[in-house]
Each structure stands twice: as C-alpha cells, then as structure tokens.
Amino acid sequence: MINDIDMDLNRLLAEINSCIDCKECNEICDTYRVTNDELKSPNGRLKIAEKVFSNIQITEEQRIGLYTCTLCGLCDLTCQQEIRISEIIHSSKVRLVKEDKAPLEIHNKIIRGIIEKDNSVGGNPEERLNWLPESYKTKELFEKKDSDTLLFLGCMSSFRVTESALAPYEILKLADFDFKILEREPCCGEYVYSAGNLDIAKKIFQENIELFKTLGVKNLIVTCGGCLYAFDKIYRKYFKDFNIKVRHIIEVIYELEEINKITLKPLNKRITYHDACRIGRKYKSGPLYSEPRKLLDKCGIEVKELSKNPEECPCCGAGSGIRGVDSSICIKIGKELFSNVESKEIVTSCPLCVFNFRYVNYKNQMDKESKYITDYILDSMKK
Ligand code: SF4
Ligand code: SF4
Structure with a gap:
C-alpha cells in the first residue's frame, strides 16, 4: 500500500x-x-x-x-x-x-531527456516505431484509430528490448483484438517518481491523463513492470478520478487463450522464470504470478523456479535507475542471481529486467540468454 x-x-x-x-x-x-x-x-x-x-x-x-x-x-x-x-x-x-539536495546529476540528465524526448533511455522520438514492420506501419492509424484500448509500450520496449513491443503487437493482431498504439508515446514517469522528483513526476502524470482523456482511452495494456506499477498504483494515489483499467499484456493474452482466440502449440523447452518486483511483490497481484507460468506451460515449456520465487524473487539489479549510480552493484546482483539459474534461458515479463540481464551477462562474460515472455508465446502461436 x-x-x-x-x-x-x-x-x-x-x-x-x-x-x-x-x-x-x-x-x-x-x-x-x-x-x-x-x-x-x-x-x-x-x-x-x-x-x-x-x-x-x-x-x-x-x-x-x-x-x-x-x-x-x-x-x-x-x-x-x-x-x-x-x-x-x-x-x-x-x-x-x-530541499534541492537531490537527485544526482545522472538522474537530472535522464529527467531532462524525458522532458525533451519523451523517453528515459535517450532514444530519438523519430525512431520510436522502428520496431514496427512496414507491412503494419502502412495500415496503422495510431492516434486516429477509434479504439478505447491503448497498447502502451513504454521506453524500454520501444527502444531497447524492441521484441517486447513487436511480439505483443503481433499477438494482439493475430488474435483480432481491437487496440491502438501511439505514434508519439510519452514516458509513464515512473523513473522521475523513483528519483524523488515528485513535482515533475506529477506534471507528467497529469499530462498523460489529459492525453488519455483526449484520445478516449478507457483501457491500458502495458508491457513493462515500471509502467504497470506507475499507472495502476502511483497515478491512482495522486489522481483519485483516474479510472482507466490497467492490465499487463500477459493478463490480456491469458484471457484471449481462455476464450480460444489464441492457440498455443508445444515448443519443448526448459527455462527459468523471474518475477519482476514491480509486477509481483510491489504490485501484489496473484494472477501475475500464476498466469505467466500457466501460459508457458501451455507453450510446452518446463519452468524452473529461482529458490525464492515468486514473492521474494530478487530484483534484477536495475530498479530505480541504480545502474547509473553504481553499475558495479547491479552487475554483482545479476551475477548472484544468474548463479542460481540452471537453464540457459531466463525469462521475465518486464523489459527492464531483460535489458539488465543482458548487460549483466555481457559484463560477467556468462552464457545466459534473457528473453521477454511473449517471444515464446508468439513462437508457439506460429508453430
Ligand atoms: S527488520 Fe529492519 S527496519 Fe524492521 S525492526 Fe528490524 S532492523 Fe528495524
Ligand atoms: S534495495 Fe534493499 S533497502 Fe532498497 S527496497 Fe530493496 S531490500 Fe529494501
């Protein structure tokens, strides 16, 4: 709470x-x-x-x-x-x-980037949709589409772990699900909030709420733990009339599979699942512990658990932007986490965790592969 x-x-x-x-x-x-x-x-x-x-x-x-x-x-x-x-x-x-004694310069730099470029990762706004294949881009109406459901991709999925934008988009299209995406998507503001800059964070929240109102958005689907936690917990704390329904993409895919809009075929794999803190422990949602596992099972994937899954699952090491403050901490946390992963592949439902695991793997010269969960779901649908 x-x-x-x-x-x-x-x-x-x-x-x-x-x-x-x-x-x-x-x-x-x-x-x-x-x-x-x-x-x-x-x-x-x-x-x-x-x-x-x-x-x-x-x-x-x-x-x-x-x-x-x-x-x-x-x-x-x-x-x-x-x-x-x-x-x-x-x-x-x-x-x-x-009191003007914080945050650190790295936070101020990223916050300036969010204000200027609408994203926390320094991405060029013109390249936000580079992940979207031309065949989809030509038909996509973006803001003009008459749908009250917005697939909000977030900075990490749009720029850094782009398969976590493309696979959810393709899965929803294949399921004939009605939704829209934005040509110019803002940042959710979670980074600014975590850094403690409440005034700028609240301004971002307010602007986003106005944007959603203008676009007639009644349902938000997100791919990122940070966006989920921000929209469904932090926005509601400061804006009592924020009544948009917020769901993680996994909850939507789970429902679509239940009503046979999606058919999954076995992939015969073995992976380790990681519960991101802003989707699990901090978000406090039982379904977001069980549904990813049930979906992976339906994809014919054997799920290995970390010893403290799900509620006490360790952080990926990158929460609240600590990599910019002290990357050695983040690398050590990731190394310790990986030492408990038996399988080659580690899977999560948060693109920030995927991104950090890849960084940790590179820095520690390990041989693990980190994937976003919808990669498997899309592969299984297309099999
Ligand atoms: S668990 Fe930590 S915060 Fe709580 S009483 Fe013990 S030392 Fe204090
Ligand atoms: S990093 Fe340590 S102090 Fe901070 S929230 Fe996690 S357990 Fe608590």
Missing part, C-alpha cells in the same frame, strides 16, 4: 524510531549483500532517512546510500515492526529533492 507518508513527519519519525535494530531486513537486501556496506542496507538507509526528516545534514556517502536502493520492496516483507522501509526511503528522496 502506498501512502503519502512524507506528508506526516511525526508519524514518519515514530515509524522509523520503532525500529529495534534486529537487522533482519539486511539479510534479504541484495544491495547490502553484495556490498557489505551498512549505508546500502535497509536498516542503514532508515537511519539516513531519519536524519533527512530531522533536518540533519547527510554526507555524500549517505546520499548515495539512499540512491542505491532499488526500491524492490524485499525488506518490507521481513520487518516484524511493519515499518514501510522502502516507502520511507523513497519519501526521504522526495524530501531531499524538495
């Missing part, structure tokens, strides 16, 4: 002070495990947050401590005092930004 905890200082400080220093949260935190640095642990970050909310100056190392948190939410599962650790860490970033 998300609350405006940054608005109630006394309650917030009381919550922080209810910590009994048992440090059980540290045991589960990936950034602490790979660094052994108290400033990069949940308990350590809570103490930094206490300083922030008490108007005590923090050091640069402490600021980095806050900004190397992936906001994965794992620590929140362990705290017997029920302290909302990751929310407090996020709120302390918001406070620092309000």
